[in-house]
Amino acid sequence: MFSYTRRSLTREMLLIVLAAIWWIPFYILAVNSFAPSTTIGGTGLGLPAQPTFDSYVQAWQGNGNGTLGAALINSIVISAGSVICLIVFGSVAAYVLARRGGRFAGVLYALFVLGIILPYQLGVVPLYSVFRTFGLVGNYAGMILLYTGLLMPFSVFLYTGFIRALPRDYEEAASVDGATPVRTFIRIVFPLLRPITATVGILTGLIVWNDFFTQLVFLGGSGNETLPVAVYSAVGAYATQWGVVFAAVVIAVIPILLVFFFAQRNLIQGFTGGTKG
Amino acid sequence: MSTGVVPEPSQRRRGKWSGSSRAPWGWAIPAVILVLAIVYLADLAGAWYSLTDWTGSDAGAKWVGLSNFAEIIQDSTARSALLHTLLIAVVFVVVANAIGMALAVGLARTLKTRNLLRSMFFLPVAMSPLAVAYIWKYILQYDGPINGLLGALGLKGAQQDWLGSPTFAIWAIVVVFIWQFSGLTMVFYLAGLQSIPIEVEEAAAVDGASAWYKFRKVTLPLLAPSITISLTFTLVLGLRVFDQVMALTAGGPVNATETLATQVYKQTFVNGQFGYGAALAVVMTLLIAIIGFAQLIVLRRGERQI
Numbered sequence: 212m213f214s215y216t217r218r219s220l221t222r223e224m225l226l227i228v229l230a231a232i233w234w235i236p237f238y239i240l241a242v243n244s245f246a247p248s249t250t251i252g253g254t255g256l257g258l259p260a261q262p263t264f265d266s267y268v269q270a271w272q273g274n275g276n277g278t279l280g281a282a283l284i285n286s287i288v289i290s291a292g293s294v295i296c297l298i299v300f301g302s303v304a305a306y307v308l309a310r311r312g313g314r315f316a317g318v319l320y321a322l323f324v325l326g327i328i329l330p331y332q333l334g335v336v337p338l339y340s341v342f343r344t345f346g347l348v349g350n351y352a353g354m355i356l357l358y359t360g361l362l363m364p365f366s367v368f369l370y371t372g373f374i375r376a377l378p379r380d381y382e383e384a385a386s387v388d389g390a391t392p393v394r395t396f397i398r399i400v401f402p403l404l405r406p407i408t409a410t411v412g413i414l415t416g417l418i419v420w421n422d423f424f425t426q427l428v429f430l431g432g433s434g435n436e437t438l439p440v441a442v443y444s445a446v447g448a449y450a451t452q453w454g455v456v457f458a459a460v461v462i463a464v465i466p467i468l469l470v471f472f473f474a475q476r477n478l479i480q481g482f483t484g485g486t487k488g
Numbered sequence: 489m490s491t492g493v494v495p496e497p498s499q500r501r502r503g504k505w506s507g508s509s510r511a512p513w514g515w516a517i518p519a520v521i522l523v524l525a526i527v528y529l530a531d532l533a534g535a536w537y538s539l540t541d542w543t544g545s546d547a548g549a550k551w552v553g554l555s556n557f558a559e560i561i562q563d564s565t566a567r568s569a570l571l572h573t574l575l576i577a578v579v580f581v582v583v584a585n586a587i588g589m590a591l592a593v594g595l596a597r598t599l600k601t602r603n604l605l606r607s608m609f610f611l612p613v614a615m616s617p618l619a620v621a622y623i624w625k626y627i628l629q630y631d632g633p634i635n636g637l638l639g640a641l642g643l644k645g646a647q648q649d650w651l652g653s654p655t656f657a658i659w660a661i662v663v664v665f666i667w668q669f670s671g672l673t674m675v676f677y678l679a680g681l682q683s684i685p686i687e688v689e690e691a692a693a694v695d696g697a698s699a700w701y702k703f704r705k706v707t708l709p710l711l712a713p714s715i716t717i718s719l720t721f722t723l724v725l726g727l728r729v730f731d732q733v734m735a736l737t738a739g740g741p742v743n744a745t746e747t748l749a750t751q752v753y754k755q756t757f758v759n760g761q762f763g764y765g766a767a768l769a770v771v772m773t774l775l776i777a778i779i780g781f782a783q784l785i786v787l788r789r790g791e792r793q794i
Contacts, residue, residue, distance in 0.1 A: 223599045226591075230608045236623045236667070237611075239633060243626070304519035307511045319520060326527045330728060330776055332752050333769040334530025336537055336762050340544065341530075360526025363519050392512055421616035423731045424749075428757055439618050443735070446622060453626050460619045471614050475607060478614065482672065483679040 244457035266454035270445065270462065279462055282441035285430075287466075288351055289437060290419045293358035294412050300359065301366030301411065302404060306396065308367070309374035310382075320371060326364030335428060342429065349433030357425065362415045369414075373407035374400075410477045413470060417478070420467065438463040531773075538767035543760050556767035566768065569746040570775075572658060576747065577726030580665045584722055585715075587666065588673025593703065595674070596681040606678070610671040617668065621735030624664045625651065628736075654744035657737050661745055664732055669725065673718045680714025681707070712791040720784055727776050748772040 215223075244266055246259035271279050308316045308323075338357065339348065347353030381403070385395045401408075423439040430436050436444070445459045471478070538556055542549035560566045591609055595602045612620060627633050628650040635647040650660045684707065692702045730749035733739060739746040739754070748768060756765030 219598055222594055223601060226594050226599070226605055227601060230605050233667070234608060236620075236627060239627060240623045300518045300522065303511075303515040307513060307516040310511045311513070319516060322520070322528075323523060326523050328724075328777070328780070329527055329531055330724075330769075330773050331527075332728075332749060333534040333766070333773045334527065335534070335752075336756055336766050336769070337533035338526065338530045340762075356522075357526065360522040363523050364527065367519055367523075386510070392510060396511070417614060421618075423616070423618045423734070424753070428753075439616055442618060442622070446735075456622055457626075460622055464615060464619055467614050467616070471607075471611060475610070479610070479675050479679075482613075483675055 240457050240460060243453055244461045246454055266452075266458035267462070269452075270455045270458035279438070279441055279445075279459055282436050282438045283462065285351075285435050286420060286437040286439075289354045289358070290416050292351065292355035293362070293419045294416045296355060296359040297362055297366040297415050298408055298412055301363060302370050302401065302408065303396065304363075305367045305370030305374055306400060309371045309377075310379075320367075323364040323367040323371075327368060331361055331425070335425070339428060348429055349435055351435070354426070354429060357429065358415075358419050358422075361425075362418060366411050366415060369407055369411050370404070373404065377403060406477075409474065410480050413474050413477045414482070417467070417470065534766050535770055537763055538770045540763045542762040542766075544762045549763065552763070556764050557771070559764065560767060560771060565743050565746060566751060568743060569748050569751045570771070572745060573727060573729065573747040573749075573772075573775075575658065576662055576665065576729050577723060579662050580669075580726040580729075581719060581722045583662075584666045584670045585673045585718055587670040588675075588718065589677045589711075589715075591670065591674040592677030592681055593707065596678060597686075606674070609674055612668045613672045613675075615668070617731035618735050620668050621664060621732045624660070624667070625736055628660050651737050652741055654741050657741060657745050661729070661732055661736055664736065665726070665729065668732075669722060673722060676714050676718035676721070677711060680711045684710045712787075716784065716787040716791060719787060720780060723783060724776055724780055727772070727779065748775070 242258060245262040245264070247261060247263050247265060308320050342348045342353050342357070347356065381399045382395055385399050390398070421439065423443070426437045426440050427443065430440055442456075442459050442463055446456050537549065539551060539553060540549035541552045541556075595606055595609075599605070630647075630649045630652070634650065638644065638646050648656055650656050688706060688710070689702070692706045697705070728749055729747050730753070733745055733747055733750050734753075737745045739750045749772065752765050752768045752772060755761045755768060759765075
């Protein structure tokens with residue numbers, strides 16, 4: 212069992228103080244979202260004398276450009292839709308690449324990995340004009356299609372690495388028993404992929420949920436705005452009403468907090484394990 | 489890799505097996521088509537647009553060769569956007585990695601509160617950059633907490649309109665960036681530290697090595713692969729900086745915080761200069777690719793030397 216020395220105790224105290232300082236912005240966010248708009252000012256560090264939900268009510272009702280509730284639903288549908296497509300198409304593609312092997316699979320794998328590095332700003336203009344032609348700007352289908360394509364390299368990369376390290380015994384046994392490929396994949400392989408599926412889902416879900424640039428370009432002014440775009444325009448509308456802005460930010464952040472507390476491990480694994488190569 | 493009972497040993501040797509359950513190539517088709525269309529084709533088309541004067545109208549695009557790129561070189565806003573991007577990226581990478589490594593070493597083992605503290609430093613990474621930027625916009629505004637604190641400490645002279653000042657605005661963005669992503673570099677280094685066998689550290693401790701000597705001679709060399717990953721990852725993040733700038737300063741005051749990404753957005757979607765915006769995006773892509781690869785090669789070489 213670890214016992215403290217004077218040195219490790221000092222180190223712990225120091226880090227606790229640093230973490231507390233690091234969290235001051237969160238404290239300011241929480242405190243001021245409950246403060247009456249008129250009293251925000253000064254250092255902003257004091258607790259509000261009369262805590263109120265007014266800012267939340269006002270933020271929730273929105274600024275006439277659609278409510279925050281609607282934006283929340285838009286964000287959920289687009290994130291969930293993209294994640295499902297990324298898991299379904301990513302896992303089967305990675306399964307083929309990992310199990311087939313050979314030069315062709317190698318070329319396809321390289322195609323996906325290189326796709327991770329390419330910044331999306333370059334393709335945004337052509338995508339926007341093509342999507343506009345096909346009526347895919349400003350709606351769910353377009354956004355889900357877009358994110359599925361943009362993040363597919365990442366999904367395939369994570370899945371392939373995991374499947375390569377997975378023993379083949381069960382699949383081979385199923386094959387001997389005469390199971391079809393579809394049945395083998397659904398009944399045997401996919402359940403074994405659960406850890407990496409969780410990582411892919413959480414990581415890509417978070418990326419889509421937090422992404423602002425693409426959503427600003429493709430959904431701005433469409434009436435189907437997502438949370439980041441809605442918060443962005445809320446700031447435009449309530450420039451100096453920080454209480455409302457903070458309430459909107461808190462509403463947008465709560466789902467992230469839930470994911471964070473339940474799936475922090477997967478999140479960290481996605482960042483570190485995925486990049487170990 | 490372990491293999492079970494397989495009927496044909498000759499095929500086992502090649503690491504494949506042929507059974508009715510062998511994965512069909514067709515399963516890869518949807519993912520491949522999506523990536524070809526939405527990543528590769530779109531990027532190629534973007535590169536093509538950069539050679540035209542297209543403004544998004546139905547009239548179409550006229551080929552103008554490299555004149556968009558010549559215009560970028562002439563354009564003082566584009567040139568300063570490039571400098572700002574590099575400045576933000578470099579300072580962010582250095583400071584965020586230094587902080588992250590210090591946190592990781594401090595929180596690697598032993599401390600009772602280490603898991604809680606790690607989570608506390610990591611949480612900002614999971615947040616939307618936009619949300620983070622708005623909290624900081626309030627903190628940094630003229631009658632916000634920072635100036636309030638300076639006033640309370642009797643340092644009224646040091647008060648600034650942090651985001652409204654051409655000098656300080658860019659540093660404010662860097663600070664926000666560092667605050668959000670130091671927890672990410674911490675996680676990279678923690679992963680690296682955990683792969684160091686505890687015996688190695690104990691041996692160094694028994695030999696009576698000083699903490700710094702131990703860090704320099706034992707920890708740092710074994711951390712080299714994590715350093716490569718973390719530096720590369722944060723560099724790409726820094727060179728793409730967009731959300732924070734849009735939320736904090738929108739590129740102002742007087743272009744003092746324009747970056748390549750904000751210029752791509754403004755030229756394309758605000759000014760309707762699709763061709764010029766695409767050319768800026770090409771510059772940004774090349775910059776990320778060249779600097780990223782150069783850094784990766786240098787670091788890989790360095791890994792072997794320390």
